[in-house]
Amino acid sequence: MDIRIEDGIIVTMNKGREILKNADIGIDGNRICEIGDVKGEADFVIDARNKIVMPGLINTHTHLPMTLFRGIADDLPLMRWLKEEIWPIESKLTAKHVYAGSLLGCLEMITTGTTCFNEMYFHMDKAARSIDESGMRGVVAYAMFDFGDTGKVDSMIKDGRKKIKKYNKKNKNNGSRENRVSASVGLHSPYTCSKELLKRAKEMADRLKTMVHIHVAETQEEVENTKKDWNLRPFEYLNEIGVLDKNVLAVHSIWADRKEIGLIKKNGVKISHNPVSNMKTAAGVANVPEYIRNGITVSLGTDGAASNNNLDMFEEMKACALLHKINAMDAGVVPAEKVLEFATINGAAALGMEKEIGSIEVGKKADIILVDLDRPHLVPLSNPISHLVYSARGSDVDTVLVDGRVLMENRELRSIDQKEVLKFANEQAKDLLEKAGKEDRLFMH
Numbered sequence: 001m002d003i004r005i006e007d008g009i010i011v012t013m014n015k016g017r018e019i020l021k022n023a024d025i026g027i028d029g030n031r032i033c034e035i036g037d038v039k040g041e042a043d044f045v046i047d048a049r050n051k052i053v054m055p056g057l058i059n060t061h062t063h064l065p066m067t068l069f070r071g072i073a074d075d076l077p078l079m080r081w082l083k084e085e086i087w088p089i090e091s092k093l094t095a096k097h098v099y100a101g102s103l104l105g106c107l108e109m110i111t112t113g114t115t116c117f118n119e120m121y122f123h124m125d126k127a128a129r130s131i132d133e134s135g136m137r138g139v140v141a142y143a144m145f146d147f148g149d150t151g152k153v154d155s156m157i158k159d160g161r162k163k164i165k166k167y168n169k170k171n172k173n174n175g176s177r178e179n180r181v182s183a184s185v186g187l188h189s190p191y192t193c194s195k196e197l198l199k200r201a202k203e204m205a206d207r208l209k210t211m212v213h214i215h216v217a218e219t220q221e222e223v224e225n226t227k228k229d230w231n232l233r234p235f236e237y238l239n240e241i242g243v244l245d246k247n248v249l250a251v252h253s254i255w256a257d258r259k260e261i262g263l264i265k266k267n268g269v270k271i272s273h274n275p276v277s278n279m280k281t282a283a284g285v286a287n288v289p290e291y292i293r294n295g296i297t298v299s300l301g302t303d304g305a306a307s308n309n310n311l312d313m314f315e316e317m318k319a320c321a322l323l324h325k326i327n328a329m330d331a332g333v334v335p336a337e338k339v340l341e342f343a344t345i346n347g348a349a350a351l352g353m354e355k356e357i358g359s360i361e362v363g364k365k366a367d368i369i370l371v372d373l374d375r376p377h378l379v380p381l382s383n384p385i386s387h388l389v390y391s392a393r394g395s396d397v398d399t400v401l402v403d404g405r406v407l408m409e410n411r412e413l414r415s416i417d418q419k420e421v422l423k424f425a426n427e428q429a430k431d432l433l434e435k436a437g438k439e440d441r442l443f444m445h
């Protein structure tokens with residue numbers, strides 16, 4: 001055995017949702033080999049006394065490089081925010097900016113307990129490199145949109161196929177996909193992609209056996225435009241052109257009506273719910289209680305740090321629970337255990353990885369975090385699930401393992417150098433904002 005985590009409170013998130021007291025976890029290579037009273041020699045021991053040991057959190061919607069735009073433009077309606085603030089900066093982005101922002105995002109996620117994320121942005125190679133170097137697990141989308149200009153579709157599909165294949169190569173020795181980095185097909189949205197692009201990209205995803213990651217029904221404006229163009233609502237349109245199935249992760253999905261929720265259910269589409277971003281941009285409230293009633297897989301995402309403005313999944317869990325209670329005027333709706341499922345096992349299912357990650361079970365990959373209970377806001381320990389959703393913060397995470405490797409121990413980082421990543425991110429943010437003529441947005445420039 002390589003690692004033994006000793007004497008912790010294990011919130012397993014297994015089928016029976018068991019919580020074990022004073023229990024150990026044995027890790028061999030990158031997988032969990034034993035749970036309970038684990039004996040035998042271990043090369044490395046982690047003391048988990050007075051700590052909650054749980055599956056690493058899974059963030060199913062990110063645009064990591066947007067960490068460089070954190071706080072530069074707030075409090076604007078979504079379309080104005082995009083058109084006047086975000087798109088002009090993005091037009092000046094280089095691969096180096098993307099790399100710096102991705103590393104910063106990985107650093108923030110590791111230090112707040114996220115072990116796996118689902119990314120969509122330009123220069124996917126740079127996000128992949130940051131995952132590789134930081135030791136995290138992630139899915140990077142080859143992001144596509146054509147604003148109706150179908151002349152670009154052929155070249156995008158060809159380039160996308162090459163890049164996705166590169167990351168999803170099977171392990172030569174055992175035929176499995178053992179890589180921490182994998183790739184998916186990213187479609188920005190039904191309103192920024194032509195019908196031809198949507199259909200051909202979905203065909204490509206099916207051939208490559210990978211998922212489609214797409215924003216759907218984020219704003220009322222999108223619904224109105226889709227109705228005007230196709231006489232259909234966004235999910236009806238995607239269903240009509242054959243894009244919806246169980247390998248599609250729809251992000252936001254705020255304005256899906258009852259009929260569309262029926263289509264989501266029928267096709268087994270998964271949802272990435274981003275409550276903080278949706279509240280901040282005043283886009284609306286997704287009908288999560290109805291998604292749950294229909295047995296639809298709901299997962300949680302932060303969205304980019306420009307509309308959140310952090311990547312802390314503990315904050316996201318609390319916001320999720322509170323938003324639906326006040327929206328329904330019902331304190332019992334979307335309870336804590338459900339929210340913890342969204343952020344762990346459902347996140348894994350949303351990415352098609354539920355057999356590998358998302359819970360602490362023998363045979364699963366060792367993506368595990370430890371939450372330190374020695375904090376004023378976590379005493380007394382009445383209910384571990386309640387504490388994780390309503391009281392804890394990302395900064396309470398003290399140790400993080402991904403793929404059987406310790407990335408942070410007692411808040412000390414092992415895979416990347418915090419000082420260097422912060423310096424690089426500051427330099428690149430300054431450079432980017434100067435190029436976009438918005439350098440005055442930086443407090444220190």
Ligand SMILES: [Zn+2]
Nearest residue numbers: 063215303304
């Ligand atoms: Zn997004």
